[in-house]
Amino acid sequence: MKNLLVLIAVVCLAACNTAQGVKKDVAIGAEKTGEAIQRGGEAVEHAVQKGGEAVGGALKKSGEAVQKAVE
DSSP states (O other), rough: HHHHHHHHHHHHHHHHHHHHHHHHHHHHHHHHHHHHHHHHHHHHHHHHHHHHHHHHHHHHHHHHHHHHHHH
């Protein structure tokens, strides 16, 4: 009977440690995911900025061409 109680205590302790480990793993995973999303957002921001600059440059050149044609 004493061995059974010891076995139950060991199993309960292992289950608690496993649950805490899972919580830590989830927290680490969430942190890594947040960092990856942030880096992705920064990459998209950079790409949109470059695209905007390219469009702005093209519009400026076309405006200059129209102005020359009018003169």
